[in-house]
Amino acid sequence: MTFKLAASPHTHQKRSTQQVMRWVYLCMIPGIILHHYFFGAGVWLQMLLALIVGLSAEAIAVKLRGRSIRTVWRDHTTVVTALLLAVSIPSLAPWWVISIGMIFAIVVVKQVYGGVGQNLFNPAMAGYVVLLISFPVQMSSWPLATELAQQRVDLSTAASLIFSGYTPAGYSLEQLRMGVDGLTMATPLDALRNGLTAQFTTPEIFASQAIFGAVGGIGWGWLNLAWLAGGLILVQQRIISWHIPVGVLLGLAVPAAIFQLFNPDTSIPVSIHLLSGATMLGAFFIATDPVSAATSNRGRLWFGLLIGVLVFIIRSFGGYPDGMAFAVLLANMCVPIIDKYTQPIAYGHGGKS
Amino acid sequence: MNEYKELTWQGLWENNPALVQLLGLCPLLAVTSTVTNALGLGLATLLVLVGSNVTVSLVRDYVPKEIRIPIFVMVIATFVTMIQLLLKAYLFSLDQALGIFIPLIVTNCAIIGRAEAYASKNPWRQSAFDGVMMGLGFTLVLVLLGAIREVLGNGTLFSGAELLLGDWAQSLSLTLFAVEHPLLVAILPPGAFIVMGFIIAAKNKIDAVRQARAVKPEKTVTRARVTAQ
Numbered sequence: 001m002t003f004k005l006a007a008s009p010h011t012h013q014k015r016s017t018q019q020v021m022r023w024v025y026l027c028m029i030p031g032i033i034l035h036h037y038f039f040g041a042g043v044w045l046q047m048l049l050a051l052i053v054g055l056s057a058e059a060i061a062v063k064l065r066g067r068s069i070r071t072v073w074r075d076h077t078t079v080v081t082a083l084l085l086a087v088s089i090p091s092l093a094p095w096w097v098i099s100i101g102m103i104f105a106i107v108v109v110k111q112v113y114g115g116v117g118q119n120l121f122n123p124a125m126a127g128y129v130v131l132l133i134s135f136p137v138q139m140s141s142w143p144l145a146t147e148l149a150q151q152r153v154d155l156s157t158a159a160s161l162i163f164s165g166y167t168p169a170g171y172s173l174e175q176l177r178m179g180v181d182g183l184t185m186a187t188p189l190d191a192l193r194n195g196l197t198a199q200f201t202t203p204e205i206f207a208s209q210a211i212f213g214a215v216g217g218i219g220w221g222w223l224n225l226a227w228l229a230g231g232l233i234l235v236q237q238r239i240i241s242w243h244i245p246v247g248v249l250l251g252l253a254v255p256a257a258i259f260q261l262f263n264p265d266t267s268i269p270v271s272i273h274l275l276s277g278a279t280m281l282g283a284f285f286i287a288t289d290p291v292s293a294a295t296s297n298r299g300r301l302w303f304g305l306l307i308g309v310l311v312f313i314i315r316s317f318g319g320y321p322d323g324m325a326f327a328v329l330l331a332n333m334c335v336p337i338i339d340k341y342t343q344p345i346a347y348g349h350g351g352k353s
Numbered sequence: 354m355n356e357y358k359e360l361t362w363q364g365l366w367e368n369n370p371a372l373v374q375l376l377g378l379c380p381l382l383a384v385t386s387t388v389t390n391a392l393g394l395g396l397a398t399l400l401v402l403v404g405s406n407v408t409v410s411l412v413r414d415y416v417p418k419e420i421r422i423p424i425f426v427m428v429i430a431t432f433v434t435m436i437q438l439l440l441k442a443y444l445f446s447l448d449q450a451l452g453i454f455i456p457l458i459v460t461n462c463a464i465i466g467r468a469e470a471y472a473s474k475n476p477w478r479q480s481a482f483d484g485v486m487m488g489l490g491f492t493l494v495l496v497l498l499g500a501i502r503e504v505l506g507n508g509t510l511f512s513g514a515e516l517l518l519g520d521w522a523q524s525l526s527l528t529l530f531a532v533e534h535p536l537l538v539a540i541l542p543p544g545a546f547i548v549m550g551f552i553i554a555a556k557n558k559i560d561a562v563r564q565a566r567a568v569k570p571e572k573t574v575t576r577a578r579v580t581a582q
Contacts, residue, residue, distance in 0.1 A: 100536070108547065134538040 021076035023239045027230035034226040038145045038219035040153025042091035050082035054102040061111035077116045084124035090142045092161045097138050101127035121332045122292045125325040142187050145219030188217030188276045189321040201265040216275025224280040231284025240288040243297050247304020248283035255312045282324035292332045299342035307331045364486025371494035372556050376463035380454045382545035389513045391499030393447045395492025397436050404432040406484035409468045410477040425468045433458045447516040501548050506539035
């Protein structure tokens with residue numbers, strides 16, 4: 001008779017990495033559907049491209065490293081990276097934009113460091129930052145929300161735009177982005193940033209731009225609510241702990257509220273901060289990456305707060321309208337020090353001696 | 354002669370200042386956005402390195418050990434000033450392009466490193482040769498890095514070569530492909546770090562392959578089967 005000896009820990013995680021990742025992309029569905037509703041069908045093509053390029057790049061990198069492709073593909077982390085990058089970039093960006101982003105994210109940020117579990121930085125956001133600083137024009141050309149656009153972007157139009165740069169009818173992306181008055185419209189955060197730099201007050205900007213028709217801007221508000229809904233399911237399912245999202249939202253909302261209280265005319269309102277740009281997607285889906293985030297619960301709270309404050313600083317005083325990607329990468333760099341100072345005390349240690 | 358062969362090997366490959374010692378990375382990463390800038394800075398560094406190595410080697414017996422580093426720095430700074438004045442006189446536009454990184458050659462650890470590690474212990478002929486080889490190794494890496502970054506970020510090679518080599522070099526400027534949307538990150542500082550990482554990785558890979566090849570596979574004894582299955 002043999003006794004089976006099992007090494008500790010004796011309690012088991014209920015879910016495998018693959019299951020966790022599957023939950024993450026299931027919870028992205030509401031956001032993706034609203035993305036499709038507001039910004040057209042391009043997002044599906046971007047996701048498809050990101051998946052094909054990401055999985056192929058990973059296969060090549062893993063083969064060069066002499067590992068088994070199947071075990072690496074099976075954990076589905078690349079799928080989540082691909083989907084996150086695809087929903088982060090403008091949905092009608094040319095095909096090579098997302099391809100370069102995915103190759104960088106998977107090969108340089110993930111596999112060079114040793115694959116899943118080893119990467120210092122969030123792959124999707126590192127890929128996003130490379131794209132943002134390399135192709136500022138393509139990366140800020142967000143299509144208009146459907147209510148404002150003159151024509152709907154269906155799947156064939158989107159395919160034609162992504163692969164050739166023009167619609168079948170011969171319009172360029174620039175022309176599609178014009179509103180009824182023939183002016184190219186910006187995203188809410190962009191509009192606020194440009195307006196505030198040009199010495200307009202916040203209410204003036206709100207009145208002059210059609211994009212501010214709803215809370216958080218047309219399209220963007222609902223989109224953020226959809227990400228929030230998906231994120232809440234993740235928290236409820238214990239896929240992610242509440243510490244990071246709460247930290248991010250607090251870190252962003254508290255300074256924003258203070259500034260709005262004292263300077264209502266020259267600051268971005270809290271509602272726009274919370275419900276526009278990448279706030280909810282970042283707080284619930286991006287910052288919570290289990291590999292590159294802090295590990296203890298107290299550390300996660302600090303990590304989230306740091307991201308939130310950085311996003312606020314970049315949006316208010318920085319050179320870019322939104323700063324989620326930069327904030328996440330900067331916070332990733334701080335993770336070792338956060339982990340060092342928030343290490344939980346093991347049972348039986350510490351306390352008063 | 355064998356000594357010189359060893360110095361060549363050390364400087365260009367085995368102990369390359371940029372790839373192995375990782376010295377002088379600041380100018381290496383900052384000015385290598387085009388081949389022309391890289392070549393200009395590489396040659397300036399090479400000249401300073403040779404000059405300082407020879408001088409340090411000649412005065413090595415008269416320098417008190419305790420204050421040798423300040424003296425080496427003085428020697429290096431003198432040569433850098435000479436190079437900078439020469440650049441300003443004859444290649445002014447290149448001097449403008451390289452800017453602060455010419456004076457900063459003084460702080461290039463590769464130069465003081467060679468002065469301390471080699472020139473202060475060896476006769477001047479070997480020191481001069483060491484300076485040439487280390488300088489060449491540094492220049493080659495600079496040019497390689499500059500070429501990769503220029504092609505990725507601009508689609509050109511040798512653009513602006515006339516700044517360094519005179520008007521005839523305008524014909525050297527190659528446009529490999531016209532880029533509508535340059536990969537700006539390759540030109541920016543992060544691109545330098547990333548490309549540098551890949552170059553170092555490639556060098557290590559080549560070394561690993563050479564090492565594996567150098568170890569002769571042991572002779573396997575093959576026996577003929579004499580019994581039936």
